[in-house]
Amino acid sequence: MLSPVKPVRRLGERGGRYRRRQGAIGGRRVIVLATAALLFLVVVLLHSVAVEFVRREAWRLSLRVAVPSCPSSPWKADEDLRGDCRPEVKPLPGGADITVAECARSCCEDAKCVSWQHRRDVGCLHGGDFRLGMEKDSVSAWCSDHPPKRWKGQFLVGRGGGDAMEDISSIKSRELACDESTWNPEEEVGQCFGLGDVRPEASGSASECMRACCKDATCSSWQWNEVLGCFYGPKMYGCKGEGDAVTYEPFVGRRKRLESRSYTGPYDKPWSMKWSDSMDASY
Known part of the structure; x- marks a missing residue:
């Protein structure tokens, strides 16, 4: 009896199945x-x-930290001085080891004290009156309503600013600082001052801010962060913080409400930290 003929499997069929399996x-x-x-x-x-x-x-x-009230001169409502208000507030003698409540009470009892702040690394700070955030009325002293934040920034012609085209070394320094292959945006990570108003047209990124500064022959320094934007100008000073984590923690603090103040912002309209929070989703 003839045995059934087995179907011949072609090599091509086996290869196809292998490729399908591998696929x-x-x-x-x-x-x-x-x-x-x-x-x-x-x-x-x-x-x-x-x-x-x-x-x-x-x-x-x-805002719910145990801050005692000040019946003799009440604290301004709905406000916490979370930004770094130094040098408008200064260390209280012996204040390095006192608590938030003790710091508040000592300011309340001192007729010369209008504002106070406390943070674990600096202790208790006392000071006079100042404008906060977008406030425009009254004194020239000012404090940010934002907690300390990490920035990106650099001096184009050496720390301290100066004439942007003063000498050959300044020109070379500027060339290096204006080249993205040699710049150092981590040079000034703490907030600096003296740069004037925000530059919205250059606030998209740190490199955009740097390029705008470099195009301005009078610019010697710049700073940028993702919330507040780009700032640049001929002078930058009072830089704070060198990367230590505690320097970016918010402060706790209050101001006494003064009857002589209107606490108004741009266009003489009322301004408060409560308004600032509603406009700034970062806090």
């Missing part, structure tokens, strides 16, 4: 890698959201 495996690998990348991005996003939530809650809780 399926490769496809699964791509899916696994894409899923892993997506999960990583989700984790990073959740982490950033969590960090932002903790930061905002820290600010809200700061």
